[in-house]
Amino acid sequence: MATHSSTITLIVVLFTLQANGFLLDTVLNHLPHKVCYGDLGCFSNGPPFLDLLHRPLSVGPESPSTIQTRFLLYTRENGRQERVLDTSSGATMESSGFSTSRNTKIIVHGFTHNAHRAWVQNMTKELLIAGDFNVIAVDWQHGADLPYEQATANTRVVGAQIARLVQVSGADANTVHIIGHSLGAHVAGYAGERLSHLGRISGLDPASPYFENMDIQVRLDPSDADFVDVIHTDDGGLKNLGFGCTQELGHVDFYPNGGQKQPGCAGDAVDKLGSTSWAALTTLFDFYAEEETLACSHERSYMYYIESINSVCPFTAFKCPNADDFHAGKCLSCKGDTCRSRMGYHADKYSTMGSLYLETEPRATFCDYNYLINISTVNNFDGKLTLTLTGSNGTIGPTPLMEKNEPHLYNTIISKMFRSRLDIGNMETLSLHYEKIGTIIVSGSYPDDWQLLGISIWKADEQKRTSFKAYHKEVDNHNTTVFCAYGHSC
């Protein structure tokens, strides 16, 4: 069976190659074969690395001497000066400045990037502010170039080299945390697979093409480390031409803004291409190589992560069936601490597993605090409603809660989520501005004045409720009404 299906695959592959006018040696590289690279072991491009549906082009990885992987070490001790690690032995690593008494953070870039990209350097800086780590930026740019399928294969060698570095260093694998972006996330997976109890892998929008839905030996998965956290910012895969995986790959998977297109990223490549096919995908990656801004959503994953390292704002994320329910405010309250976590660097402080949701600002700083307002009303109501909230730390708003006709019948609770960069502190006063629209049914059944039973605001990041004095208060058309929080004198 296996032989049969791989023969079919091979025929398809050869057809594809012929159609694209590839050279003979390229064709040979696609035939099932095995390459061996000394103590890194042997790598076969056959199944599970070959898959008719998800990886029709499977080549062998290039040699370490072609990829020329370098490990760049940064520590507080050496003032964040770059040192190229000599990984021949534990002793040479120590003399390059590595210390087993420190925890280790390893950063791995993806397709066409290198370790001197601004984001890698910025992440290094933020990590060294957060703690006294060995920070190692892995540079594998000579293996990360076009064509994509070759870079895909090379990730296996780079992963093996990282695993060997950890073994040679004498550090406990438990104290090592690998942070990988795109293809780098799968590199981290290959490293973890070769180590027993690697501490943690953070996968930042792990690359989808040739990985999504593949066997767990091929892609990042929870068995690769004791804790695997993943941020999805450009999912959609082939169908929607996203660079990142849609499927869950970790113990906890974060889907900011639904996990697909990120706010503030209108220029993504997906908008520039009309079709969804392998050919379009290749074009997409060529674009990516040329123009980074076309992969804006894909790059957001590391921007969120970098911000999360030293940010006071917690990037709280909540377990939810889907992004729409999250947006509707249905997932913001949480019994115990098993239904929320923090996206990014601090995700390991919670034990929440599964798919988690949150929303962000379109530009840095990205993190928002999450609030839910509940308004219970006596009579029917519709119209535009605008909120302003004041607390010990400042003011949020004016924020529209309802912008278009949205009738609410008597005895219902109007429940709306709103977000702000501001941690409001202790809530003091709240004001509602009301503009009646009243065209929907019979205007008469929606009186101008609007009677309330109560208002409360749920500060979801702290799971804390504040109620306002609103019992039988009236909100008048074209007017602003102010409410005072219980426990605050006004």
Ligand SMILES: *[C@@H]1O[C@H](CO)[C@@H](O)[C@H](O)[C@H]1NC(C)=O
């Ligand atoms: C580095 O990250 C910080 C925190 O997210 C951000 O404020 C800053 O603009 C970034 N700098 C660069 C050069 O990317």
Ligand SMILES: *[C@@H]1O[C@H](CO)[C@@H](O)[C@H](O)[C@H]1NC(C)=O
């Ligand atoms: C005010 O905001 C700061 C920063 O967001 C936060 O650390 C602090 O706890 C807030 N104060 C109160 C009273 O919540």
Ligand SMILES: *[C@@H]1O[C@H](CO)[C@@H](O)[C@H](O)[C@H]1NC(C)=O
């Ligand atoms: C707000 O109202 C909704 C809908 O009635 C309810 O399910 C939820 O528990 C309320 N939330 C809070 C924090 O009061």
Ligand SMILES: *[C@@H]1O[C@H](CO)[C@@H](O)[C@H](O)[C@H]1NC(C)=O
């Ligand atoms: C708005 O409310 C204030 C205070 O309740 C009241 O004095 C004022 O007359 C109202 N204005 C209108 C136009 O209803």
